[in-house]
Amino acid sequence: MVKIDLKGQEKEFEKGITAAEVAKSIGMGLYKSACCARVNGRVCDLRTPIEEDCALEILTFDSEEGKKAYWHTTSHILAQAVCRLYPGTKFSIGPAIDNGFYYDFDMEKPLSAEDLPGIEEEIKKIIKENIPLERFELPPQEAKEKMAGQDYKQELIDEHAGQGENISFYSQGDFTDLCAGPHLMSTGMVKAVKLTAITGAYWRGDATKKMLTRVYGISFPKQSMLEEHLQMLEEAKKRDHRKLGKELGLFMLKDEGPGFPFFLPKGMVLKNTLMDYWRQVHKKYNYVEISTPIMLNRQLWERSGHWDHYKDNMYTTVIDETDFAVKPMNCPGGMLVYASEPHSYRDLPLRVGEIGLVHRHELSGALHGLFRVRCFNQDDAHVFMTRDQMQDIIQETVRLFDEVYSTFGLTYTIELSTMPEDHIGTVEEWEKNQDILKEAITAMGKEFVINEGDGAFYGPKLDFHIADSLGRTWQCGTIQLDSQLPERFELEYVGEDGERHRPVMIHRVVLGSFERFLGVITEHFAGAFPLWLSPVQAVILPIAERHHEYAKALQKQLDAAGLRVECDLRSEKTGYKIREAQIKKIPYMLVVGDKEQEAGEVSVRHRKDGDLGAVSIGAFIEKARAEIESKEIK
């Protein structure tokens, strides 16, 4: 007998019982919806026999792990369908991802979108057949024989064989795949499946290797859940900042400058308002501001290491027979500023901000609205400090980030990016700096994940990722620890002891870039910006022509009060004007007719709260100012 702890309740079972049977003993409902199990904290199959006392949790589709097992099994069903329909296909990998699953195939004739419905039909058949999945293990040699002709599987087996492991397999009827699991008990558990996309993807994510055909899909235990999911994606599309940017007249992109955005008057108000806010916050945190040239000579970029490590992404030119490069980053210019005068330990930490326009030659396929452009304004800053100030400064910077993100109601996740292959500096230095970053955020009680090998070439970094409307995350803030550039530029300060010392520095951006951040908040607010950011804060809607004079006088008064106000003098019905103002997401609509004109009032309508009734002009100004001051999100 074994004792099994089921969420705090202990029960006895016969030794060797499977997790599935335990689930059945609890109830048929749970048994039918069970996807996998957690035994002593480790996620595993429902078919796993339990040999000793343990804590057991049955995981359904409602849990993260349950979903993963569900989607992973669906990806095997997809592969089985492709295997039946397109014999000779070579299979690579097919994992569950955050939002569904995919499977990569190598086919003589790659699939096209028209093939998906046929594959979906075959998937439905396999589900209907309700084929049980079975797990077994083989030693590497036998595994290779089993997967004869499957080049990608051979490569995977060789890798695992190197670690001396047996290879685990799952088979479902006529299809067997090399897989670690866990998986559902049978194909019939999958109910609603939709293949969502077909694209190319490199084998092993390596651009030098062969491009395979990747089919994406998602599945749910209920048809209604699938429909809800598709509905959600439609809604997300409406928030796309590229669509809203066009509709609201914020920015545009033209063939004449791929990746180089044009800002239109309304977008410019947003950008400038963000910049004002940024300056205000940084003043509070004792930053000074500088501006360094957009183009500097090759010698400087060689000294900083950019010429060697970043040249392919830089725009270069020749001036008077000397190579120059347009800056892809602001740091080298910042180094020159620091080095231009002697510093005392009393100056440190020295916080130097720069809204710097940088240009990077990004690959054409990587461009994406304002999220990924070729020229952008970084909200950059470099903080120079002594070694023992590092902890404090990193924590102070994270507090600044928290203040800024919470102003917009944004949430983030943190990644710690470690030493890349292409790097400068010693391994010891890197490890020391990585530990400092780790300690600082751990001390603040923040969680983070490690992103192995993704650091900047000069140092490790903490990256702050914010999600867009489709759940894709974009790196906005980053804190990069750098002891290389101070070395290369021979930066110094005079210490308490009268000796010269080398400072350390961080590079950091909060917003990432004004452009990217604008894209993120456009989606976050679905274009309905808080009052303080709205390009147009109120629109005056006179009811008839005889109210035009009053409307114009009102606009002057509101202008004078510092509000951004438009006046709709077209001879249209009020309902029409309101509809237009709603579509443009203008926060306040001020309707004025006979009643308001007589009383010196405005009838206020809010885009979300609706009709708020008539108030005096002064009262409206006061209300609006208070809302702007508080940066309230509504």
Added chain:
RNA sequence: GCUACUGUGGCUCAGGGGUAGAGCAGCUCACUCGUAAUGAGCAGGCCGUCAGUUCGAAUCUGACCAGUAGCUCCA
């Protein structure tokens, strides 16, 4: 950059070998209107660019450019 797809008036889109169509927006006129679309009229397009096939190309083919999804890369 790679794979696949897309490219028609300011916007959204229909059409598709015989030289272009709708709705919205714009302009004009009438209506002077009370909280999400008043009506009528007018104007607006070398159908992404360049080649090729054809008597004839927006339509077929190719190359290029740009965009979209994903991969790679990245703030």
